[in-house]
Amino acid sequence: MAKQLNLLSTGQVITTALHTEMQRSYLEYAMSVIVGRALPDVRDGLKPVHRRILYAMHELGLTPDRPYRKCARVVGDVLGKYHPHGDQSVYDALVRLVQEFSSRYPLLAGHGNFGSVDNDPPAAMRYTETRLAPVGHEGMLTEIGEETVEFIGNFDNSQQEPTVLPAQLPFLLLNGCAGIAVGMATNIPPHNLGEVVDGLIVLIDNPDLTDEKLFEIIPGPDFPTGGEIVGNSGIREAYTTGKGGIVLRGVATLEEMLPTKGSKRRTAIIITELPYQVNKAGWIEKVADLVNQGRLQGISDLRDESDREGMRVVIELKRDTNPQEILQHLYHQTALQTTFGAILLALVEGQPRQLSLRQTLQEFLNFREHTLNRRYSYELGKAENRVNLVAGLLKALSKLDEVIAILRQAADGSTAKMNLCRQLDLSEVQADAILSMPLRRLTSLEQQNLQQEFDSLNEQITSLRRLLEDRRELLKALKKDLRSLKRKYSDPRRTKILAINETPIKSEKGTTETEDNPKSKLQTPKSEQPPEEAILEFTQRGYVRRLSPTGKKPKAENGLHENDFIIQTELTDTEKDLLILNTGGKVYPVKVGDIPAITGRSPRGTPLITMLTSTAQGNVEGVVNRFVLPETPERSQMLLLTKQGRIKRLSMEEFANLSRRGITILKLKDDDELSFTQFTTTGQHLILASSSGRLLRFAVNEEQLPIMGRAAMGLQAFRLLKNQQMVGCATVGKDDQLLLVTQEGYAKRIPASNLRAANRGDLGIQMLKFHNKTDNLAGMVRATPGVEVALVSNKERVVRIPVDTVPILDRDAKGESVLQLNRDEKIITVVEVGV
16 A cells, blocks of 8 residues: 655645635736736737747748748747747738728738628638838837847747837737736727827927817827717727717618619618627628518618628618618617727836826836937947947058958968057957958958948947937937828727717617707708808918808918918808819718817818728829809819829719718829819810920810710810820910929929810920929919919928919010928929918
8 A cells, every 4th residue: 555645744845825815826827917918018019929920930030022922831920939829820810910990900901701890700820921011110119129128038938029019009909909818908999090199299399288278289089990989089089088889889870772764762771880899790690580570670672782892781671761860770770889898007117007198008118218319329239339349340441451461471361460450559349350350351442431431430420319319309219100100000089079969868778879969961951951041261381271151250260280271262051062183083962961060179170081082082182172062063173183184074973972981083093093184164275284394285166175974084175295194274365374393402483375176195395494304393273363373292291382472484485483491302293272
């Protein structure tokens, strides 16, 4: 019989109370889950698994310019080196980093099936491929090799991994985060990159900025799936306390369905966007169940017409059904309206903290300042070491005969090194560099290169020391980096914020929801909402301001962004549609009544692009024209001119009765885009200008420019030479003048009558000579006496000049300088100021 082991007599047993041991063990487990799995770090916005995936892909060299690699390879590296957990958990985290409907700015790019908004599962990791997305690579990993962050050993001390990635953007806010720990949870909504960067820059310039000003710059979350936020009280609560409920709803519009044979017209509710993280297929199934159970009356058909252009769920209604009532039932009984429970909880110095928006931004700025100090210190050390070596090489080359003599007389390398140090007053490192210097470094060209390198290194050292010693210079560099990233990766807001009053109503589940403002077009019949007159003002930077003719009107450009100005004004009413035409040749309608009226708190207006659906939103600079349809559209036409010189005349009747999805009014080649539009009537004359300074004039009539349909591509209007493009388009009368401005800031006026009429498709007449061969025509506009034109440069500088101050010159004149440009600066846009 085996001898029983007597543990109590060995002295290795520690007597402790059971409740004490349970408490200690549970707290250790809880903290390991909180820190090691569930909560993101406030600095880079990542959980450990996401950080390890990104770092492993960086180690594998999966940069945006390299081919995609199998996800299974990435998952294997993460498991084997850094994250000893299940492979499926790692792959699930990787998939979310790829999904565009989950992350506002996906950090990874993928090939293959990574799931869908219908909750379709992704393909197995052996079928899908991935690599770093540009924003993930540049924003997270470009500084990883410059000693900017600490590294620690992995689970078996065989590898080193970073404790945090040197993020250059606050991805905690940009992509948001959700996680459930032990006794706590986080749920941070995603935000718009441009707005967050603007907020960071303003906080750098003014740390004491009021919350009101900060919330104007960052008005609210911006979800990847779009949608609408109802009211801003939940946003303010979340931003000030770190916790709040944000009411989010899908985007719904009403459409009249075309009748089939033997039937009458019916109304349909069209859902084009759903709230964040709502499963579309599951939502449609829920609506169908409610109809089948008799809990939702008045619906005759339900179908999903979504395609690659975007989401479109059609809910056809029965005759005499009130669509507003159906919509309210959908809000109350389905996830068409949900409450996003925002909890801004993250790890700060390894401890979980609930943060306000200001605190989150400030923590990131502190981290970014720290990483920049480490980066510049590392670069300074490298530069100082290198300049020390180069100084030694230059000293040796200046005393080359002595060096050769020392080397000849030395018995071995050690003796030569010692003699070099003693006789030439060199350090051991410098002596080693001289002994390892190849003979080709003795040539005159190499000596010149060494001297240039020495001077360049000294300049770099001076610059780095200034950055490290002067915090203001460091913050300037930080702002410069932020602006650069904003230019590359910023995009328009997708989620619209409805600035309306909130009226609590009770849902069938007993939860408090919010009801739309009585002025909403989807809830109030037109008979109860008479149209009001409205003045619309459009700015160069893409904002729209709605003013009431009877209300107090602010001064023309009060409250606008710096370097912004009004370019167009429209008088209309709230029942009309504003039509927005973009560079892709598509036009979208926006109800004037849906444009928020400006207030004292928001005098700058609303970004025009945010009034569109998420699938319609393109680049802000992509808006070519915005207009209200005339009362008699059949009497006028629009001219459409592309960058490559194709033109089309279109009847304004083509713009009537548009759906919110918009229509294509001009087909374009892949490398072409719509650049200019003009309203016109038959008999007018049109003048076109190319970047070479050639102008072409011809009559607008059926012979030169017949009216075409929407499907037409247009005709060749201008014979462009190589590397030329269209830069201007204007309809003119007999006494009109034209203003020509070059990229290098030279300008002149010419009478339109000096340009003889020709035929469409001709080469045009040279009407401007340039001071330099590198110069080009930047723009041509009609020179209206008494008005100003704005010259916009590629450095975002705007200079306004009165048209009357520009001299009138003949066709052979080169023009006079109207603007002093800085280095590498050139004029890119010429626009008439429409105050």
